Amino acid sequence: MGLFNFFSKEKKAKLDQGLEKTKTSLLSRIGKALAGRSTVDDDFLDELEEILVSSDVGINTTLKIIERIQDRVSRDKYLGEAELNTLLREEITALLPEPEAHLSQDFNLPEVKRPYVIMVVGVNGVGKTTTIGKMAYQYKQKGYKVVLGAADTFRAAAVDQLKIWGTRVGVPVIEKGMNADPAAVAFEAVKEAIDQNADVCIIDTAGRLHNKVNLMNELSKIKRVMQKLTDGVPHEVLLVLDASTGQNAFEQAKQFTAATEVNALALTKLDGTAKGGVVIGVSEQFKTPVRYIGVGEAMEDLQVFNKHEFIDSLFSN
């Protein structure tokens, strides 16, 4: 098989027809690439590479996946299409870490001292506040008592936005208005959640670019201040990533993890044309599982990320 060359071949005609607008998921496109093939040859790998790269998987992760497949093929002497399907699925699955047991699963809370506290972080406009509204809805559906904390006191009308979500879902929002100290709001929200015997407390934070040292320090402070109230909070630090984001997601994950020890990812806006392939590499590199996917703007539009389904849908076409 020899060395695989990055972009070594001219593109297949069908992939050359401009840039398709049709909504084809990363997953189904890999299925397409596989269809009708019976061998893993350079053509196949080129096509696979192209599909992965154009889904924002990134060059390094793409090459890693391809290498794994080449290894497996030379070892297993695989050939049939069905096996190739399985193999590809397995190799990508293997990159995605399992969710940790001490985190909430399918919106069922783990056995931790209540309230279970979730702090939501991410760069500007990725969908933090919306995801919080949707999570509040899910937890409430499960019968849990939910409290939200409006610790984005910076962006214009951020508190109002969360309050509207609170009303929509029917959960209280703890706020101190705009320009209040976000750490004080988070503290107050957790305190209220304790006092009200709430099961879940979700803290919204202002969007911030990860290269802004001061703002990242502020985030660490919000977390520290909460911890003055009770140990082990926040249980979940959820980093929200926008599916349309490219390779910058790595830097986001790195800096937010450094500042707040992110232990869960949410991938939003998957209802669009963007593939969100970058989470494969991000999740792998930081050993942080993807927990939720956002698939719309309504409160029901949040799903628990299931990597097997994710990979399955890759090949179902």
Added chain:
Amino acid sequence: MFENLSARLEGAFKTLKGQGKITELNIAETVKEIRKALVEADVNYKIAKTFTDEVKAEALGQNVLTAVSPGQLMVKIVNDKLQELLGGSTSEINLNANPAIILIAGLQGSGKTTFSGKLSKFIKSKGRNVLLVAGDVYRPAAIDQLKVLGEQVGVEVYTEIENKNPVEIAQNAIKHAKSNGFNVVIVDTAGRLSVDEQMMTEIANVKKAVNPTEILFVVDSMTGQDAVNTAQAFNERLDFNGVVLTKLDGDTRGGAALSIKSVVNKPIKFVSMGEKMEALDVFHPDRMASRILGMGDIVSLVERAQEVFDQEEAERLQKKMSRNEFNFEDFLSQLQQIKKMGNIKDLMGMIPGVGKAIKDIDINDDAFKGIEAIIQSMTPEERRKPELMNGSRRKRIAIGSGQGVEEVNKLMKQFEEMRKMMKTMNKLQGAGRSMRGLPFRR
């Protein structure tokens, strides 16, 4: 923003160093590296391929004997190509109508509402009478958000709280504008996905109803490979006039800029570089290209500083800075102006070399309050002669200002850092203009 890309390109060029001339053989590795770097920088992979193919063709066609070195030649070719791809020249916004109507469109969360606020401020500062229109009837608190921004920049915001029809709202707003002497109308709209047929039809209908003078497509600079799909889809429905790149204050490599420009062939008209209403800049392809190659965006910085700073005051300070006479009185009087320019750290970060140097220095905008209190607790003499600040004076000032001695010490340190930086900035600004296009143009 493009630091990473330029670093990668430098890496790619290294493989060419020491080679006598460019051949198919010795260029192959470089071309591949450039392509990889571009894709890693989120340039669409197809565009990256076209780009590097052209670079390669040009490199091979050069008379290699006259080239100073193959590496330098490649840098020049890549630089020229980047500029070409990003668009030949500055493209200004069209306001030639009365009222001029600007329609803002883009994906969810890309920065449309923030940009609308910024643009209204920008146009207002040119002496126009601007009206903002809250055309997002979906997102929770979208109208409030625009109202807050309008208030911040002193621009009226047209809203219809009960009306859920953006076409009607836009039409009514224009009537309102005409009868109230507004000559520019900026219509903010809800974020929408290009595959959302209903929403795309809605905005197409807004366009049909109000016949905008200018339609701007707002896109997040962190966008990956999908940028081309989205830009193309919006362009097909709206045939927009220009692109706005947002969140450039981040560290994204920003390859989406290259992708979009080459796929829809519409100029990038503005860049948005922060959350504050001042953090807006017109787009300069030449500067962007040199920025890609790591030369920094000094000219932009200087211009922005000039817009905000009082010219005479700036000159007075300039002199003081260069003589290292900058004192606490100057500092205090400048805090306000600096605040107006946006985040100081972001501004400094635009200067090559300085970005790294100030990475770990804590310059917090909110810290200004405490700083002001401290300076106000100094005697006039102390303000003029920072070197007087010994231990006992610091203690007195700490008590007087209600800040800790620690804070006072921190300020003293920061002040020294700032003085140093200003000196650097001064030097760089001086060099800024002559640095453009170097070293390859000579």
